[in-house]
Amino acid sequence: xxQLNTVAIVGVGFIGGSIGMAVRKRGLAERVIGIGHRQESLxxxxxxxxxxxTTVDLAKGVAEADLVIVCTSVGRVVDDVRRVAExxxxxxxxxxxxxxxxxxxxxxxxxxxxPTPEAKLPRGxxxxxxxxxxxxxxxxxxxxxxxxxxxxxxxxxxxxxTLAEDFDLLETFWTxxxxxxxxxxxxxxxxxxxxxxxxxxxxxxxxxxxxPEEFFRLISTGFLDTTRIAAGGPEIWKHIFxxxxxxxxxxxxxxxxxxxxxETAIRNGDEAMIERILTLAxxxxxxLGS
Amino acid sequence: xxQLNTVAIVGVGFIGGSIGMAVRKRGLAERVIGIGHRQESLxxxxxxxxxxxTTVDLAKGVAEADLVIVCTSVGRVVDDVRRVAExxxxxxxxxxxxxxxxxxxxxxxxxxxxPTPEAKLPRGxxxxxxxxxxxxxxxxxxxxxxxxxxxxxxxxxxxxxTLAEDFDLLETFWTxxxxxxxxxxxxxxxxxxxxxxxxxxxxxxxxxxxxPEEFFRLISTGFLDTTRIAAGGPEIWKHIFxxxxxxxxxxxxxxxxxxxxxETAIRNGDEAMIERILTLAxxxxxxLGS
Numbered sequence: 184x185x186q187l188n189t190v191a192i193v194g195v196g197f198i199g200g201s202i203g204m205a206v207r208k209r210g211l212a213e214r215v216i217g218i219g220h221r222q223e224s225l226x227x228x229x230x231x232x233x234x235x236x237t238t239v240d241l242a243k244g245v246a247e248a249d250l251v252i253v254c255t256s257v258g259r260v261v262d263d264v265r266r267v268a269e270x271x272x273x274x275x276x277x278x279x280x281x282x283x284x285x286x287x288x289x290x291x292x293x294x295x296x297x298p299t300p301e302a303k304l305p306r307g308x309x310x311x312x313x314x315x316x317x318x319x320x321x322x323x324x325x326x327x328x329x330x331x332x333x334x335x336x337x338x339x340x341x342x343x344x345t346l347a348e349d350f351d352l353l354e355t356f357w358t359x360x361x362x363x364x365x366x367x368x369x370x371x372x373x374x375x376x377x378x379x380x381x382x383x384x385x386x387x388x389x390x391x392x393x394x395p396e397e398f399f400r401l402i403s404t405g406f407l408d409t410t411r412i413a414a415g416g417p418e419i420w421k422h423i424f425x426x427x428x429x430x431x432x433x434x435x436x437x438x439x440x441x442x443x444x445x446e447t448a449i450r451n452g453d454e455a456m457i458e459r460i461l462t463l464a465x466x467x468x469x470x471l472g473s
Numbered sequence: 474x475x476q477l478n479t480v481a482i483v484g485v486g487f488i489g490g491s492i493g494m495a496v497r498k499r500g501l502a503e504r505v506i507g508i509g510h511r512q513e514s515l516x517x518x519x520x521x522x523x524x525x526x527t528t529v530d531l532a533k534g535v536a537e538a539d540l541v542i543v544c545t546s547v548g549r550v551v552d553d554v555r556r557v558a559e560x561x562x563x564x565x566x567x568x569x570x571x572x573x574x575x576x577x578x579x580x581x582x583x584x585x586x587x588p589t590p591e592a593k594l595p596r597g598x599x600x601x602x603x604x605x606x607x608x609x610x611x612x613x614x615x616x617x618x619x620x621x622x623x624x625x626x627x628x629x630x631x632x633x634x635t636l637a638e639d640f641d642l643l644e645t646f647w648t649x650x651x652x653x654x655x656x657x658x659x660x661x662x663x664x665x666x667x668x669x670x671x672x673x674x675x676x677x678x679x680x681x682x683x684x685p686e687e688f689f690r691l692i693s694t695g696f697l698d699t700t701r702i703a704a705g706g707p708e709i710w711k712h713i714f715x716x717x718x719x720x721x722x723x724x725x726x727x728x729x730x731x732x733x734x735x736e737t738a739i740r741n742g743d744e745a746m747i748e749r750i751l752t753l754a755x756x757x758x759x760x761l762g763s
Contacts, residue, residue, distance in 0.1 A: 389728060400655060401626060403608075409673040416755070438683045464679070464682045
């Protein structure tokens, strides 16, 4: 892609930091500016080479940006995008890395033919959502990696009001970071990740809660794998559970019905049914690779 | 430990093969004999160095054994232990690696003061159960590893009829393979692993079944970790679900109640409760390490 002059990243944690490192490693921008609240975190971001400069002043940080990526926690993305749009150059494209998308799209009213004036971003700025499917349970720029997006999917969620050139820019950008870009509506994205990401988190968390401490010494790799994501930050996940509530409840209810089927089969000693469930599970899991 | 002359391993799959490799690497026995049904698997066991000799003839394989380890699938352990006892030298100690223990102990009636004559093994042979907590989803001697037990827990399940010298031998043996030995009753063991191993397997399998194929492309590391053990063999797990039924049903019901609490909290937007659950989960998971 044509080299950008300035990329601004709002929120230089694990994802924001990894984006900065990846942009710098691949020479996609002349400079990367990291914007955050906490000096310590910004210092770490500079130290690991995620950004060239940092600032706690959002207005100053985005003043010359060609592209702004909001990587704060999903509950804050809407407010942060607005603040960015009020302070960045006119006609700038703003994206994010949030793991739920519908709320943001609905707020900016992008999928209607006549967005209300309040819904539009000021001065010609546009928002187009992204979600790089990478991260897991890690927190903070100290764990950031320039290769985090290599071979991973990034979903971009255009609406009927998205400019083709904006989609092209983001597609080129994420592809340059090593991602495979998948185009989906925000609604379809949220329904899918409720199943593939939010349901597993809920299940892993409940599993981690369910085992009494006296049994900890018997815990082996299987339990550790199955609950690994439960180490993720409660703050982040509280927001996700709030923002994608209906899809997550639907996923939980679907999971609950399947779990009840297995429970009934175990209770009745129905070996054929147990084997059918375990075989489907194995086939699905084998198909997904390691 | 004093070097053994001959260790016989019945069932040279992933666990049996790893025991053989570990015994040989550490020079714990002069020779390791692998006993199995399938020539191909026995050839692999020889090729990877898990055993010195192999045979499909159980009687011949155990004829000179100082210690026999039955590593066939849990559903077959009881029968195999009996066959071993009928063919090995008098007064031989037999152990296993099965992931459920109560059925075996009950069959051999070891925990009563007056075991019935049928329950006793012939010719002074004794059974003492072991369960090395290692393995995961791998199958077959090709994946076996001499260091599989390094740093892992092995549960040994004595009863009131267990000879102190038998417990000492197994404790020394598993410790020599790098394991930490934990002494538990078969009943306590089965209750604990229902929570720490069998419940996670059920949950991972149901999760792997619940995601429709159209969403596979959005699957990321979190889902892969959470469902990794669902790739385990349906045959093995069908037996485990059968042999440890009551404990697994209790664990599923405990998990189901906790999942319902989270579901209710999400439905009601009860952020305090969601945060309490996620924080407990994170604290537990952090305590368990990686």
